[in-house]
Amino acid sequence: MSQQPILVINSGSSSLKIGLFNRENGDERQLVDGLADGIGGPAGTFVLKDARGEVLYSEKINFASQSEALEHAAQLFAKHSPIPIFAIGHRIVHGGPHLLQHQRITGQVLTELKARVHFAPLHIPVSLALIDRASVLYPNVSQFACFDTAFHSSMPEVAARFAIPDSLFQEGIHRYGFHGLSYESIVYQLDRELPEQLVVAHLGNGASLAAIRSGKSADTSMGLTPTGGIPMATRSGDLDPGVILYLQRVKKMNADALESLLNKDSGLKALSGGKSDMRDLQDAADAGDAGAQLAIDVFCFSVRKVVAAYAAVLGGLDMLVFAAGIGEHSVRVRAKVCEGLAFLGVALDSTRNEQNKTVISSTSSKISVRVMSPEEDLQIARHCRALSL
Numbered sequence: 082m083s084q085q086p087i088l089v090i091n092s093g094s095s096s097l098k099i100g101l102f103n104r105e106n107g108d109e110r111q112l113v114d115g116l117a118d119g120i121g122g123p124a125g126t127f128v129l130k131d132a133r134g135e136v137l138y139s140e141k142i143n144f145a146s147q148s149e150a151l152e153h154a155a156q157l158f159a160k161h162s163p164i165p166i167f168a169i170g171h172r173i174v175h176g177g178p179h180l181l182q183h184q185r186i187t188g189q190v191l192t193e194l195k196a197r198v199h200f201a202p203l204h205i206p207v208s209l210a211l212i213d214r215a216s217v218l219y220p221n222v223s224q225f226a227c228f229d230t231a232f233h234s235s236m237p238e239v240a241a242r243f244a245i246p247d248s249l250f251q252e253g254i255h256r257y258g259f260h261g262l263s264y265e266s267i268v269y270q271l272d273r274e275l276p277e278q279l280v281v282a283h284l285g286n287g288a289s290l291a292a293i294r295s296g297k298s299a300d301t302s303m304g305l306t307p308t309g310g311i312p313m314a315t316r317s318g319d320l321d322p323g324v325i326l327y328l329q330r331v332k333k334m335n336a337d338a339l340e341s342l343l344n345k346d347s348g349l350k351a352l353s354g355g356k357s358d359m360r361d362l363q364d365a366a367d368a369g370d371a372g373a374q375l376a377i378d379v380f381c382f383s384v385r386k387v388v389a390a391y392a393a394v395l396g397g398l399d400m401l402v403f404a405a406g407i408g409e410h411s412v413r414v415r416a417k418v419c420e421g422l423a424f425l426g427v428a429l430d431s432t433r434n435e436q437n438k439t440v441i442s443s444t445s446s447k448i449s450v451r452v453m454s455p456e457e458d459l460q461i462a463r464h465c466r467a468l469s470l
């Protein structure tokens with residue numbers, strides 16, 4: 082067994098995932114899974130688990146920033162494991178138009194990333210701070226950037242272009258797509274079963290779909306930013322641009338107010354009148370809450386519409402994969418999405434669906450329907466290992 086652990090750093094809006102991976106039998110295996118949650122708030126937690134999910138360490142602790150949480154984790158790792166870190170991998174949501182491949186972080190990469198902060202003003206500064214802190218905590222250890230947009234760099238121009246002036250396209254205003262590490266990991270896991278025409282529905286709090294032809298992205302629902310595409314927990318998804326103009330002119334909203342409305346107060350939360358979590362929505366709908374039912378209906382309608390559109394993009398469909406929190410666990414959402422896809426040849430086995438089996442389509446279904454777990458951090462570790470060799 083090689084003893085060269087890779088540290089994977091994956092930051093969310095108020096959380097930080099920190100994983101340690103090692104190489105075993107030709108693939109990466111997670112040794113430690115760390116999560117700092119509630120960052121910036123009054124009820125923070127920090128938990129470390131081992132490879133089997135057993136809690137190794139748990140405490141209530143408030144971190145002011147993701148970088149502070151990283152420093153805390155680094156101190157704990159150093160105390161409990163004498164093995165030096167071999168490489169560090171960062172998940173980076175957006176790298177702008179010129180950083181579209183996973184790569185070693187150099188001075189040039191940092192300069193480019195700093196120049197592109199406006200593409201993801203809430204995310205890129207956090208990533209820059211984490212890279213900086215990691216270089217102090219682990220001097221001389223190579224760091225790598227893995228971009229959520231990289232997988233979609235294979236999209237043809239016809240899918241990537243917005244119908245706006247070319248000068249804006251030249252500035253980098255086009256569809257990038259996100260959840261790329263999740264899609265890559267599904268393609269990796271399917272391995273020999275990877276079909277030519279695949280649609281993956283990554284349905285978590287953030288949700289998107291990708292049309293994948295022979296393992297490469299052919300189209301995806303998110304656009305310039307992760308606010309686009311289908312409605313999500315608190316994000317609006319695609320809107321008629323006229324809505325934004327109305328909000329600016331009539332409601333006098335500026336960019337910050339719009340950013341907050343469209344990212345934090347829209348989507349399922351807005352449709353239901355306050356609930357954004359699918360479990361809560363399902364419970365409320367069962368209790369007769371019409372707003373919750375509407376939110377679920379709009380969500381499933383939107384997913385179904387994109388699946389059918391992507392069957393057209395791919396010229397057919399061999400397999401549909403449901404992934405992430407809602408995709409992996411909501412029997413109801415999967416059933417409702419597939420209900421309208423019978424015309425494509427999708428037929429669910431309701432018992433298998435209820436049991437959350439890997440294959441949930443019936444034996445007579447023309448299209449294989451599956452439930453799979455994205456392995457984003459593992460995918461980052463794989464890239465880091467390959468790039469550092």
Ligand code: ADP
Pocket residue numbers: 284285286287314357358359360361405406407408410411412
């Ligand atoms: P994130 O994008 O934050 O990583 P997740 O992939 O964890 O999100 O997905 C969170 C969503 O998954 C929530 O809406 C949650 O309600 C939903 N979810 C988790 N478990 C279940 C379940 N058993 N049934 C229905 N929805 C579920």
